[in-house]
Amino acid sequence: MRGRSKVVWFSKCELGGLSSLLEHCFASYGIIYMRMQNRRKNHTSEDNGFASWGGYMAAKKAKLQEQFSEDAAKEGCSHSNAGSSIFQGVAIFVNGYTVPSADSLKRMMMLHGGVYHLYQTDKTTHIIASNLPKCKMKLLRTLKVVKPSWIVDSVQEGRLLDYRQYLLYTSKAQARLNFGVGEVESSKLLQGTETSGEKSNAASVSTTDVAERKQSLHATEPDFLSEFYSHSRLHHISTMGALFKQYVTQLREQSDGRFPGQETLQEWGRRNNSSYNVSSDKVIMHIDMDCFFVSVGLRDRPHLKGLPVAVTHAKGNTTLAQQRKGVDRAFEMNYYRQKAELETVPSVDETDSMSEIASCSYEARKCGVKNGMFLGTALKLCPNLKTIPYDFEGYKQVSHCLYNTVAAFTLDIEAVSCDEMFVDCTDVLQCSCTSTMQFASFLRLEIEDKTGCTASAGFGSNRLQARLATKKAKPNGQFHLEPSSVSLFMRDIMVEDLPGVGRNLASRLHTMGARTCSDLQRFTQSQLQREFGAKTGNALYRHCRGDDDRALNFGHQRKSVSADVNYGIRFTNQEEAAVFIKQLAGEVSSRLRKVRLKGRCITLKLMVRAKEAPIETAKFLGHGVCDQVTRSSTLVTAVADQDIIAREVLSILRQLSVRPSDLRGIGIQVTRLESDSVGNKFLDSFLIRGTRGGQEVGSSNAAQEDSHPQSTVQATNEGSSLQDRDTAHQADSTVIVQQEVCTSESGLAAKPQSQLMPHELCDLDEEVLAALPEDIRQEVLQTYRPSSSSEVQRDVVVTNLKSPTTEQVDTSLCSSMTADEVRALVKEWVSCEDMPQPCDVRMLADYLERQVASRNIDDMHLVVKCLYRCVYKKNSTVWQEAYQTIINKVQDTMLVVYGATLKLQDSFKHDV
Numbered sequence: 034m035r036g037r038s039k040v041v042w043f044s045k046c047e048l049g050g051l052s053s054l055l056e057h058c059f060a061s062y063g064i065i066y067m068r069m070q071n072r073r074k075n076h077t078s079e080d081n082g083f084a085s086w087g088g089y090m091a092a093k094k095a096k097l098q099e100q101f102s103e104d105a106a107k108e109g110c111s112h113s114n115a116g117s118s119i120f121q122g123v124a125i126f127v128n129g130y131t132v133p134s135a136d137s138l139k140r141m142m143m144l145h146g147g148v149y150h151l152y153q154t155d156k157t158t159h160i161i162a163s164n165l166p167k168c169k170m171k172l173l174r175t176l177k178v179v180k181p182s183w184i185v186d187s188v189q190e191g192r193l194l195d196y197r198q199y200l201l202y203t204s205k206a207q208a209r210l211n212f213g214v215g216e217v218e219s220s221k222l223l224q225g226t227e228t229s230g231e232k233s234n235a236a237s238v239s240t241t242d243v244a245e246r247k248q249s250l251h252a253t254e255p256d257f258l259s260e261f262y263s264h265s266r267l268h269h270i271s272t273m274g275a276l277f278k279q280y281v282t283q284l285r286e287q288s289d290g291r292f293p294g295q296e297t298l299q300e301w302g303r304r305n306n307s308s309y310n311v312s313s314d315k316v317i318m319h320i321d322m323d324c325f326f327v328s329v330g331l332r333d334r335p336h337l338k339g340l341p342v343a344v345t346h347a348k349g350n351t352t353l354a355q356q357r358k359g360v361d362r363a364f365e366m367n368y369y370r371q372k373a374e375l376e377t378v379p380s381v382d383e384t385d386s387m388s389e390i391a392s393c394s395y396e397a398r399k400c401g402v403k404n405g406m407f408l409g410t411a412l413k414l415c416p417n418l419k420t421i422p423y424d425f426e427g428y429k430q431v432s433h434c435l436y437n438t439v440a441a442f443t444l445d446i447e448a449v450s451c452d453e454m455f456v457d458c459t460d461v462l463q464c465s466c467t468s469t470m471q472f473a474s475f476l477r478l479e480i481e482d483k484t485g486c487t488a489s490a491g492f493g494s495n496r497l498q499a500r501l502a503t504k505k506a507k508p509n510g511q512f513h514l515e516p517s518s519v520s521l522f523m524r525d526i527m528v529e530d531l532p533g534v535g536r537n538l539a540s541r542l543h544t545m546g547a548r549t550c551s552d553l554q555r556f557t558q559s560q561l562q563r564e565f566g567a568k569t570g571n572a573l574y575r576h577c578r579g580d581d582d583r584a585l586n587f588g589h590q591r592k593s594v595s596a597d598v599n600y601g602i603r604f605t606n607q608e609e610a611a612v613f614i615k616q617l618a619g620e621v622s623s624r625l626r627k628v629r630l631k632g633r634c635i636t637l638k639l640m641v642r643a644k645e646a647p648i649e650t651a652k653f654l655g656h657g658v659c660d661q662v663t664r665s666s667t668l669v670t671a672v673a674d675q676d677i678i679a680r681e682v683l684s685i686l687r688q689l690s691v692r693p694s695d696l697r698g699i700g701i702q703v704t705r706l707e708s709d710s711v712g713n714k715f716l717d718s719f720l721i722r723g724t725r726g727g728q729e730v731g732s733s734n735a736a737q738e739d740s741h742p743q744s745t746v747q748a749t750n751e752g753s754s755l756q757d758r759d760t761a762h763q764a765d766s767t768v769i770v771q772q773e774v775c776t777s778e779s780g781l782a783a784k785p786q787s788q789l790m791p792h793e794l795c796d797l798d799e800e801v802l803a804a805l806p807e808d809i810r811q812e813v814l815q816t817y818r819p820s821s822s823s824e825v826q827r828d829v830v831v832t833n834l835k836s837p838t839t840e841q842v843d844t845s846l847c848s849s850m851t852a853d854e855v856r857a858l859v860k861e862w863v864s865c866e867d868m869p870q871p872c873d874v875r876m877l878a879d880y881l882e883r884q885v886a887s888r889n890i891d892d893m894h895l896v897v898k899c900l901y902r903c904v905y906k907k908n909s910t911v912w913q914e915a916y917q918t919i920i921n922k923v924q925d926t927m928l929v930v931y932g933a934t935l936k937l938q939d940s941f942k943h944d945v
């Protein structure tokens with residue numbers, strides 16, 4: 034039996050977090066326990082030692098600093114004329130021999146307002162060195178290592194010079210970003226529209242303006258992530274979206290059932306002699322702020338109201354921008370045009386801004402400007418377009434106010450995003466005896482009064498109708514799609530306005546001749562299901578008629594926590610990528626901790642430069658034309674720890690063998706979330722394992738994955754959260770290549786129990802091992818599995834069979850499952866899925882091959898016979914092909930292991 038855990042159970046209340054849990058888990062491992070205890074002891078004494086050392090060092094540093102200040106004051110007095118404050122805010126640490134000497138540099142710092150650190154501290158802003166070996170550079174990679182001439186030249190010039198011109202290793206010096214000015218290099222002059230709208234389009238912005246903007250960094254630099262997230266509009270939008278979903282849940286939990294808004298509404302109705310006879314039919318409202326970012330921005334700019342206005346990072350076109358070497362805008366533009374059928378939109382020229390418009394006013398839309406469009410394109414369509422900057426704080430305030438206003442009437446709210454929600458109004462309307470239109474007028478007025486921004490509202494008997502009604506109502510309007518009008522109304526709706534119809538599906542529908550819902554209505558349900566699968570076919574069939582059975586979701590439950598970056602990703606080697614991934618894992622970890630969740634499935638999402646795409650992207654440090662690669666790894670236990678997440682992601686990255694220089698976007702997503710509270714499932718699973726003799730639970734809803742990072746690689750052809758935009762005509766939109774990179778490690782590589790070496794049979798618990806910090810894990814492995822590589826050897830392979838629902842069910846196949854359990858899964862799989870997914874086929878084959886490799890022919894045979902019976906009943910060619918694929922693999926392995934094949938059923942002739 035694998036990894037039987039001899040856990041001596043301690044009182045739960047003794048446990049406080051993973052580390053103490055791990056300690057307890059190891060408690061019965063004898064030597065390990067002692068080693069760990071010793072380690073801890075050392076740590077403890079070291080901690081104390083460190084603490085006192087830290088205390089001593091802190092005191093020493095403080096003392097030195099004090100001396101430095103005193104000396105500086107004296108120096109300043111004796112050289113009163115020579116002093117200045119050019120190094121204010123600069124704190125240097127001189128590393129190694131320098132010319133001029135460290136002493137001279139110290140004096141210069143004293144004289145000119147800087148600080149000299151005798152030891153490097155976290156307050157050190159620059160390291161000064163004349164020469165540093167590469168290995169030392171690597172250690173210091175996160176700091177600015179600058180030549181001493183920076184100090185000398187600055188003193189001579191009497192001003193602080195740009196340290197970037199003095200970086201010790203210029204080959205590594207990366208292009209700097211300036212989020213504030215979109216894709217424009219900071220050294221270039223800008224020219225374009227003015228934020229205030231008062232100046233003309235030609236108003237130029239000086240280099241000083243640019244220099245004053247916040248400098249941002251390349252992905253290899255330490256502050257990059259925080260810089261990126263503080264400027265990424267999509268980060269703000271998604272964070273706010275999640276925040277308001279949570280907020281509504283919180284309001285529902287705290288509600289006393291009273292809705293002051295309803296009382297006011299009744300009062301208002303009485304005053305307006307409203308005695309509307311409300312039917313009991315369900316009424317859903319969709320409410321959405323009009324050109325949200327623009328509306329918020331115009332609150333302080335009333336002079337721009339009624340004009341074409343856009344919110345964007347850039348101010349205008351970059352008339353003086355030199356084309357960067359290797360940029361092939363024409364290539365990218367062509368690509369986007371083909372992809373998005375954009376014949377009608379003017380492309381951007383070499384010097385046009387590729388900064389995106391987040392939101393544009395309805396006046397700008399009249400000229401053809403759209404959200405997500407390049408500013409360069411927009412200015413061609415609308416030369417008078419005024420640009421205004423982002424105001425993330427303002428968006429948050431307005432969103433908050435919007436949600437509070439609606440929540441005063443009802444909490445039957447499904448938050449969609451920061452400016453959009455669905456509301457089940459059935460009760461409010463009945464309680465207040467008001468019509469939908471009266472309610473909408475009242476509510477919208479209140480929203481406008483409170484926020485200074487307008488909203489539009491749509492009503493219908495389901496969410497689809499309500500959303501389409503809002504679209505018709507916009508801007509600043511309201512519309513009720515009455516049941517009697519649905520049929521006629523739907524006829525002219527474009528297929529891309531239906532839920533779930535993205536770029537790819539729309540283009541397939543267009544190819545079939547379906548552009549409007551009326552076109553789509555000509556196809557029968559079975560035709561659509563044959564073409565798009567049961568679920569999508571059925572949804573299309575219903576939606577194009579205005580039917581929608583998707584209920585509003587009031588109980589928000591977080592499904593995933595992730596962090597994606599698709600800008601500024603440029604690495605020269607694996608090490609740089611690894612450093613960044615660790616930081617990104619830290620970001621995901623802290624996001625998980627904030628919402629007190631942890632997860633078992635870790636997914637790495639990569640945007641990899643497409644083979645044919647130029648190395649230099651049209652958008653400065655954008656992602657360009659990319660392939661998208663997604664791979665997941667499932668752990669036995671839910672985690673939120675940065676190190677574990679980073680380790681899994683790095684292990685996936687290694688398997689993918691992507692050249693670091695081709696990486697353009699990296700995302701880490703954690704799913705299969707569970708609460709991160711004490712007494713969680715991790716603990717429970719130990720209890721279960723203990724009581725069941727270490728055998729993993731085989732039921733479909735129990736946690737049973739192995740810690741092996743099994744890969745479920747999905748090539749996707751829909752957008753992903755990595756995409757920093759959602760409209761068809763944007764640059765850098767992901768090019769998705771149908772790519773099958775599912776390379777799950779062969780189950781044959783895993784040794785069957787009978788072949789394990791004695792030291793491998795010791796009671797190391799794989800779960801515990803997987804959750805250990807890397808250094809301790811390595812130590813344990815070296816002691817107990819000296820032959821194992823740096824990766825934990827795992828003898829259980831996990832696979833996922835998809836359930837009929839879109840959500841993945843926790844059905845895992847692992848070596849410790851009994852044949853009966855696997856057969857149950859197989860039955861469920863074949864009976865519920867319309868089509869076998871290649872990944873599932875491969876994984877079942879892997880499982881069976883492993884059984885053969887472990888000479889467990891009986892179990893393999895039982896499962897194959899079961900599969901045959903299910904497929905026979907299914908009577909579907911695709912399933913029969915899948916069966917054939919599986920048994921071919923099994924037979925190949927039989928030949929390798931036994932030198933002979935087995936007699937397995939392979940005929941599916943049905944009796945007539």
Ligand SMILES: Nc1ccn([C@H]2C[C@H](O)[C@@H](COP(=O)(O)OP(=O)(O)OP(=O)(O)O)O2)c(=O)n1
Pocket residue numbers: 266267270321322323324325326327390391392393404405452453507508758759760
């Ligand atoms: N490509 C996009 C689309 C939207 N947003 C941001 C800005 C929008 O103001 C906000 C809300 O998006 P909507 O799709 O609701 O668009 P608007 O509110 O701007 O306009 P509309 O009146 O059409 O809803 O999200 C963005 O940054 N980038």
